[in-house]
Amino acid sequence: MSEKSSENKMSLERIQQIREFSLIGFIVILSIFVQFRNSNFLTMSNIDDLLTNTAILSILAVGMMMVIITRGIDLSIGANLALSGMLTSMLVARYPGLHPIAALLLGTLIGLISGSIIGLLVAKFKILPIIATLGMMNVFRGVTFLISGGKWVSAYQMSDSFKAISTGSIFGINNLILIAVIIYIVFYYFINYTRTGRKIYAVGSSPDSAKVSGIDVTKITWMVYSIMGSLAGLSGVLWVSKFASAQSNTAAGYELNVIAACVIGGISIAGGEGKVTGLISGVLLYGILENALPMINVSPFWQNAIQGAVILIAVIVSALIKRRIGSSNKIRRED
Amino acid sequence: MGNNFDNEVALNREIRAEKEFNLKDFFFQWEWLLLLIFIAIHIMNAQLSPYYLNTYTLLDATMTFLDKAFIALSMTFVIIFGDIDISVGSTVALSSVIMAVLYNAGLSMPLAIGVCLLVGITAGFINGILIVKFKELSAVIITLSTMILYRGIAYIILEDQASGGFPMWFNFLGWGYIKTLIPFILIVFVVAAVIFYLLLHKTTFGRKVYAIGNNDVASLFSGVKVDKMKIIVFTLNGFMAALAALFLTSKMGSTRPNIASGYELDVIAMVVLGGVSTSGGKGKMIGVLLSIFIIGFLRYGLGLVNVPSQVILIIIGALLIFSVMVSNLLYGNKSD
Numbered sequence: 001m002s003e004k005s006s007e008n009k010m011s012l013e014r015i016q017q018i019r020e021f022s023l024i025g026f027i028v029i030l031s032i033f034v035q036f037r038n039s040n041f042l043t044m045s046n047i048d049d050l051l052t053n054t055a056i057l058s059i060l061a062v063g064m065m066m067v068i069i070t071r072g073i074d075l076s077i078g079a080n081l082a083l084s085g086m087l088t089s090m091l092v093a094r095y096p097g098l099h100p101i102a103a104l105l106l107g108t109l110i111g112l113i114s115g116s117i118i119g120l121l122v123a124k125f126k127i128l129p130i131i132a133t134l135g136m137m138n139v140f141r142g143v144t145f146l147i148s149g150g151k152w153v154s155a156y157q158m159s160d161s162f163k164a165i166s167t168g169s170i171f172g173i174n175n176l177i178l179i180a181v182i183i184y185i186v187f188y189y190f191i192n193y194t195r196t197g198r199k200i201y202a203v204g205s206s207p208d209s210a211k212v213s214g215i216d217v218t219k220i221t222w223m224v225y226s227i228m229g230s231l232a233g234l235s236g237v238l239w240v241s242k243f244a245s246a247q248s249n250t251a252a253g254y255e256l257n258v259i260a261a262c263v264i265g266g267i268s269i270a271g272g273e274g275k276v277t278g279l280i281s282g283v284l285l286y287g288i289l290e291n292a293l294p295m296i297n298v299s300p301f302w303q304n305a306i307q308g309a310v311i312l313i314a315v316i317v318s319a320l321i322k323r324r325i326g327s328s329n330k331i332r333r334e335d
Numbered sequence: 336m337g338n339n340f341d342n343e344v345a346l347n348r349e350i351r352a353e354k355e356f357n358l359k360d361f362f363f364q365w366e367w368l369l370l371l372i373f374i375a376i377h378i379m380n381a382q383l384s385p386y387y388l389n390t391y392t393l394l395d396a397t398m399t400f401l402d403k404a405f406i407a408l409s410m411t412f413v414i415i416f417g418d419i420d421i422s423v424g425s426t427v428a429l430s431s432v433i434m435a436v437l438y439n440a441g442l443s444m445p446l447a448i449g450v451c452l453l454v455g456i457t458a459g460f461i462n463g464i465l466i467v468k469f470k471e472l473s474a475v476i477i478t479l480s481t482m483i484l485y486r487g488i489a490y491i492i493l494e495d496q497a498s499g500g501f502p503m504w505f506n507f508l509g510w511g512y513i514k515t516l517i518p519f520i521l522i523v524f525v526v527a528a529v530i531f532y533l534l535l536h537k538t539t540f541g542r543k544v545y546a547i548g549n550n551d552v553a554s555l556f557s558g559v560k561v562d563k564m565k566i567i568v569f570t571l572n573g574f575m576a577a578l579a580a581l582f583l584t585s586k587m588g589s590t591r592p593n594i595a596s597g598y599e600l601d602v603i604a605m606v607v608l609g610g611v612s613t614s615g616g617k618g619k620m621i622g623v624l625l626s627i628f629i630i631g632f633l634r635y636g637l638g639l640v641n642v643p644s645q646v647i648l649i650i651i652g653a654l655l656i657f658s659v660m661v662s663n664l665l666y667g668n669k670s671d
Contacts, residue, residue, distance in 0.1 A: 073475060127659045128613045130419060130475055134600055138652030145645035248645070256483055259476075269476040301494045305487025312465075312480040319469050 018321055019266045023281040027288060034292040041295055048174065054287030055176035056235045056242070060258045061265070061283050062187045062276070063228035068262055069204040070224050071271030072129035075255050076118060077232040079140035082250040084110040085236030086144050086153065089246040093157040100165045107237030108230050114140060115229010119222035137255075145248040155244035166242035176238060183231070188276045200224060205272030260307060261286040264314040365610035365662065369625040376629055380636030387639065390516070398509070398518045399638075400631030402582040403598055405524065407605040408531040409575040411623045412568045414606050415535075415548045417615025418474035420569065422462060424598035425485035426576035427583060430454040431590040432489040434580070435498035444502050452577045458485055459573015463566035482599070489592040499589025509586030520582055527578075532620040544568065548616035604655040605630055610662060630654070 034041045060077055067074045084107040091106065092098050114136070121132040155163070168175050191197040202210040203220045211217050240246045265282020267274030289310065293303055381388045406423050413420050434451035438444055458481070465477045511519040535541040546554040547561055555561045579598075584590050609626035611618025630651065637647050 121656060121660070125660045126663050127656060130421075131603070131607060131613055131659055132656060134603065135652040135656040138600060138648040139656075142645040142647075142649030142652070145643070146649075150643075150645075256479065259479065260483075263476065263480075269473055270471055299491075299494070301490045303487070304490050305484055308480050308482070308484025308487045312477075312484060315472050315476055315480065316465075316469060319471050322471070 019318055020278050020281060023264070023266070023278070023285060027281065027285050030285075030288060030292065034288075034296055037296040041292060046291070046295075048177075050287055050291040051177050052174045053291065054283060055174075055180040056238055057257060057261060057287065058180050058280075058283040059183050059231055059235050059238075060254075061261045061279055062183060063231035064255075064258045064262050065265075065267050065274055065276070065279050066191070066200055066224045067129070067228050068259075068267045068269060069200050069271060069274055070221055071204050071207070072122060072221070072224070073259065073269075074118065074133045074225065074228050075130065076114070076133040076137040076140055077228065077235075077258060078251040078254040079137045079144070080111055080114045080229055080232040081236040081239060081254065082246075082248065082252075083114060083140045083144045083147075083236070084108075084233035085240035085250055086148050086246045086248065088237050089153040089158060089162075089240045090148065092159060092162045093153050096159040096162075098159070098162070100161050103162055103241075104165065104234060104237050108234045111233015111236060112226055112230040115232065116222065116226040118229065119225030122225060123218045123221035141248065141252075144250075148246070148248050150248060153240070153246040158241075158244060163241055163244055166238055176242065179234075179238070184276065184280070191276060196220070196223070201272055257286065257307070260311045263311055266318060268318075269315070365665075366619060366622045366625065369608075369610070369622055369629065373625055373629050373632075376633050376636065380632060380639070383636055384639045387636065394516065394518060394521065396632060396635040397521045397524075397628075398586070399635055400627070401518075401520045401524045402509075402579045402586065403595075403601050404605065404627040404631070405527060405575045405579045405582070406572070406598070406602045407609075407623055407627055408527060408620075409568070409572040410602050410606045411531070411609070411611055411618065411620060412535065412544055413474075413572055414603070414611045414613060415544050415615060415618055416565065416568065417548050417551075417613070418466065418565070419603065419613070420462060420474065420478045420572050421599040421603070422458070422478040422482040422485055423572065423576045423579075423602055424595045425482045425489070426455055426458045426573055427580040427595035427598060428489045428590075428592055429458060429485040430577040431580040431584045431594055432493050432498070432592055434584065435501075435590045436492055438501065439498055444505060448581060451580060452574060455573045455575075455577020455580065456570055457573070459570040459576070460566065462573065463569030466569065467562040467565050486592065486596075493590075493592050495592075497589045497591045499587075501585070501588070505585050506588070507585070509582050509584075523582075528620075528624055532624075535620050540564075545616055550616075600655075601630070601651065604651055607655055608658040610658075612662065613659065 031042065040046055060081075064074060064077070087110055088103050088107040092103055118132055118136050121127045121136070122129050164175075166174075166176050170178060189197075191200065199210070199215050199220050202213070202215055203217050207217050210220075236250075239251060243250075261283045262274070262279065263269065263282070264285055265274070265280070266278035267282075289306070290303070293306065294300065298306070377388070386392060406427075410420060410423065430451045433454050434447045437450055438447040442450070462474075462478055462481055465472075465481075466474050469477070507519060509520065513519055513522060535544065543554065543559045543564055546557070546559055547564060551561050580595070583595060587594065605627050606618075606623055607613060608630065609618065609623030611623060633650070633654075634647055637650070638644075
């Protein structure tokens with residue numbers, strides 16, 4: 001038995017390695033190709049732009065990664081982001097003296113509340129994640145519209161300190177990048193080195209065994225959606241501050257980009273699998289695609305289809321790699 | 336989607352339910368609740384607007400929502416499998432856009448309609464093949480990526496333009512009446528509903544769909560060609576999406592790549608509210624039909640009194656969650 005499981009672990013690790021290696025290889029080749037077509041690509045200022053533009057996506061992706069590891073999915077994050085961004089910016093418009101940190105915390109809190117509602121529905125009421133989040137997505141969007149009355153909060157209504165959250169920088173590095181890096185460090189530690197973090201994997205690998213081993217599956221599931229919600233709330237403030245406008249259709253459909261980045265980063269939709277390091281390369285590839293396609297004069301109308309194709313290819317290739325290596329373990333791994 | 340244990344429980348429940356048929360069970364059914372909601376909505380609408388309760392209004396109202404209802408019919412099969420298809424809205428857009436572009440490029444309208452249906456069939460077939468060939472990927476992720484892909488192709492074809500200018504007779508699909516009273520779309524829908532009802536409840540095909548939804552492994556060992564069934568059902572779903580595209584395009588008079596966005600939510604809400612369990616193997620066509628008209632008339636009634644569409648979104652979203660919650664509580668679905 002132990003021999004089998006260690007063999008199993010070996011091959012799983014190999015899959016991860018192959019996948020990460022091929023991803024990084026692909027990123028390098030893509031970068032060289034784009035650099036060849038447009039020499040502005042690998043300049044410091046463009047790389048700074050690229051990372052700044054990918055920061056919000058990457059923050060959301062960490063939360064989504066945990067949700068997907070527990071076999072779930074969250075389609076409501078775009079709406080959640082819009083709701084917290086709208087509420088926070090309306091508050092900022094009314095009280096311009098509000099400290100930026102307070103705005104960030106407030107947005108996170110709003111996101112946390114929205115996320116924990118979803119967690120409650122999924123964990124306690126056993127509603128399929130896709131149904132619960134699809135439903136709540138519409139509720140959040142509708143509430144955002146109702147609160148704002150369909151109006152925008154525009155740049156002139158926002159205080160300079162609020163806008164500086166996303167445009168300011170410390171030591172020459174944009175705040176957004178810094179926030180993303182901090183979040184990655186925190187969650188890297190959380191997911192890999194804390195008991196609660198490991199339990200997320202246990203729940204995703206096999207909810208039944210997790211329950212038998214004394215893990216509170218309901219609590220973990222609830223927690224995962226709450227974290228996702230908090231990160232979406234935080235991203236809402238960052239988003240609104242970055243684009244200096246809050247609308248009721250902010251970030252509509254953005255959840256698909258986040259899921260795509262996760263899937264490309266090797267987070268298995270079947271649950272229990274995926275690493276923060278893989279996620280980083282997935283997010284990076286996605287960011288490069290978004291940044292590079294306009295630079296080599298690909299029409300913006302092609303972007304949707306290219307994204308869809310990339311996700312499809314990524315999931316299929318990863319399935320094929322896993323099949324090739326894990327074919328002998330496949331039957332036993334089912335639960 | 337559910338694991339084997341859940342499937343077994345569901346199967347046992349099914350067997351038990353069939354054995355102990357009694358009057359109490361008969362009346363304690365989701366469909367009766369739906370019927371009550373259906374009546375309640377008509378009473379509410381009649382209260383809201385004095386113009387609501389007459390034959391013309393009621394029949395006309397069906398024109399506003401029946402296009403997506405076509406997809407709900409086939410989506411019922413998909414969800415009974417325990418799968419889901421969220422690419423339907425994009426399939427509608429893609430087939431509609433291709434039809435419009437081909438017509439404007441000089442193809443005759445009947446041929447363009449044929450191509451439209453063919454596009455839908457192909458899109459659904461691709462979903463089905465991918466789902467069958469890559470069982471380790473769930474239908475969620477596959478239809479999610481084809482959802483982006485199909486709409487992406489529609490954007491490549493038409494960019495931010497609109498395309499229309501269809502011949503006059505094409506308007507008949509969405510706006511035509513038979514004997515100046517009954518909407519044409521209603522008649523087509525009734526025919527389709529009868530066909531799907533018979534297919535699900537009176538044929539071996541339908542029984543196999545339930546069997547797969549309850550336990551696909553057991554079905555496979557009992558000689559059901561699970562893969563073939565899935566491909567057929569997903570292809571059917573694509574076809575129905577293309578059919579919906581015809582009616583929707585006719586109704587709108589022109590098409591754009593962002594047509595029918597968010598359709599998947601409406602369609603899934605219709606099916607799930609109809610009592611079809613998302614964990615598979617359970618649900619009736621009657622329930623789905625009732626819920627199609629519940630959601631449709633609810634939207635129409637709220638629209639009559641100028642409730643903003645965003646509020647209607649909240650209501651539909653809440654209704655979707657609420658109905659799953661109640662059905663989970665009633666039937667102890669997936670709980671332990």
